[in-house]
Amino acid sequence: MNHEQYMRRALELAMEAQAEGDVPVGCVIVRNGEIVGEGRNRREERGDATAHAELEAIRDACARTGSWRLHGCTLYVTLEPCPMCAGGIINARIDRIYYGAGDEKAGCCGSVLNLFEERFNHHPRIYRGPLREECEAVLQKFFEALR
């Protein structure tokens, strides 16, 4: 699988979140070409403020790999991570992030601030991911339907 296919899978997870009444955000974590963690936003579904797609995927990857250290992993997420998720990515020692849509209200890859350039003990590399337009369109449609 290539970058686009991983982000395509994250988009599928985003649509599952939407089907459950949540803001459509999906995330996959990959190590050595294999998906080792998946997550989707479940905040409304679970009534849990911490159930964002990235933290769900990190928890899944920790469980599947048997360690809280996700060295060598790449995370694909359809929306720019919020501070909680950016912090989780740092805590899990994830190497690389590819994100789709930007988030002007909470994004921590540069939109509000760049948490990965601050003085913490781990610095993942950040890339603007593939399928950016599709990631943006999914969120735009969701919020338009709410109005």
Add this chain to the structure above:
Amino acid sequence: MNHEQYMRRALELAMEAQAEGDVPVGCVIVRNGEIVGEGRNRREERGDATAHAELEAIRDACARTGSWRLHGCTLYVTLEPCPMCAGGIINARIDRIYYGAGDEKAGCCGSVLNLFEERFNHHPRIYRGPLREECEAVLQKFFEALR
């Protein structure tokens, strides 16, 4: 119960974390004088990078109160929150934070940065909590024993 008693309970939870081989950090969440959430660091115990005391307590409080919105809640934690936990506190709309020991390596109440003064959609009030010396001593002893 008063501020000191809530922080005392957080310290008890920190000691439970230590007994399980984790860095001793504990956290309680209070609403209207009642403890509605408790958590301790379980990173090593569970092999989960997201299992910090604050996120565990937030998840517990969301489950117990039946909502991801923790308006009107105060969080007591023995160690200054990391970016992940500070972000979780913002996401959960917690009103106030009292923390014990400072964290020069990851603290987001001012030690590395102050995440609560950034342009996010919620701004909890931050207080340096009671029992600061005890909170510091617990961590200091733990790390000295590791050397």
